[in-house]
């Protein structure tokens with residue numbers, strides 16, 4: 443039997459998540475099933491690990507196709523439920539209207555019918571599933587949705603006209619807004635949809651990020667305060683709309699973007715430019731347009747563009763592909779276009795790059811704020827180790843200040859890695875001289891032995907920092923020249 447690879451393990455984990463999603467689906471928790479499947483699709487799309495060998499490429503693609511087909515089926519169920527509800531309301535006018543903000547679970551269905559309709563998970567040897575093209579729509583439960591609901595026209599009012607800002611949208615019977623993507627290929631709408639996380643599903647808070655006080659302060663001024671005291675952020679004090687985070691890999695740039703979205707309760711769109719530039723090469727320009735359109739529709743929104751350097755690298759170079767050129771041009775147009783919009787349609791762009799020196803000059807200028815997300819300092823390292831170890835026993839002889847000192851030069855992601863390694867050292871110790879079955883028989887309490895200073899020592903020795911020290915000087919040089927805080 444072939445040895446298990448990392449991508450096998452990953453497929454297994456994904457299969458478990460698919461099972462969880464299907465359980466929600468079976469129970470009729472469609473909103474929750476949709477959120478779960480969105481997250482799975484996004485992770486599969488982002489997870490290049492699943493693509494590491496040519497042999498895996500097809501299963502991954504088929505897995506995605508299968509997920510997308512299921513996603514459409516759930517959406518169809520959502521829509522048919524809405525229609526049922528409308529019909530029911532029409533037929534019994536004396537009934538009080540259902541509260542649109544309250545999700546009422548549908549009656550349970552016979553399991554047999556469902557097990558027939560929902561295909562069994564087969565992520566490892568997925569059978570190809572045919573995709574259907576058609577109109578796709580995106581639902582969201584943002585604050586904006588509630589605002590839109592408040593101004594829903596009555597049935598005898600005219601639908602929005604060309605000049606209406608809600609053009610391209612429609613209201614469903616629950617009062618939640620739906621983005622009408624009929625002008626675009628449904629594949630594109632689905633791709634953007636899978637990058638979107640509803641505000642209620644965000645779970646990264648400021649407190650979960652160790653250190654980075656300056657960056658947090660700037661982003662608080664940029665996004666959180668303008669939402670709280672809009673009267674102050676007018677005219678010359680208008681809030682910043684585009685911030686670029688620059689720094690070594692694994693320092694928390696993505697976490698910062700998620701936390702901003704969480705703290706501000708905005709709809710979060712997370713796109714990787716690597717994906718835009720490669721997977722959607724022919725359509726990347728349209729993708730950018732659609733992304734901004736959807737973000738405006740679901741405003742307040744945060745668009746997080748990772749690896750901005752791969753799309754925004756120096757223009758006009760000999761290697762610049764025509765498609766990349768058009769993609770960049772579209773991004774510039776969109777960024778200019780939304781700059782003057784009112785606060786009701788707030789869309790914040792947060793970008794991240796590990797290679798700021800590759801950024802196109804015009805694009806660099808559009809990011810009004812360019813901030814450095816450095817390696818964690820001593821206090822941040824200590825706090826991160828403490829945070830990582832809060833679920834496990836740490837021996838009294840462990841001095842977290844000493845550990846933090848030894849981790850100088852490590853990124854946040856490296857530190858998490860070291861802590862995980864230290865935390866499983868106990869398993870390595872207990873495994874010595876034992877067969878697998880004997881390890882399985884070890885009483886649970888034995889695993890609860892505290893993690894010792896020696897465990898940390900070994901973990902640090904075997905886990906190197908992923909950050910190249912020479913590159914640190916380069917970041918500092920760039921930020922001194924182009925930084926804006």
Ligand SMILES: Nc1ncnc2c1ncn2[C@@H]1O[C@H](COP(=O)(O)OP(=O)(O)OP(=O)(O)O)[C@@H](O)[C@H]1O
Nearest residue numbers: 650651652690691692693694695696697854855858
């Ligand atoms: N300051 C931090 N506080 C807490 N956790 C952190 C911090 N920095 C990094 N991490 C950990 O590292 C992981 C990776 O962080 P993240 O993806 O935000 O880094 P990044 O800067 O966006 O990396 P890249 O540039 O490679 O995309 C996080 O999931 C988290 O576990």
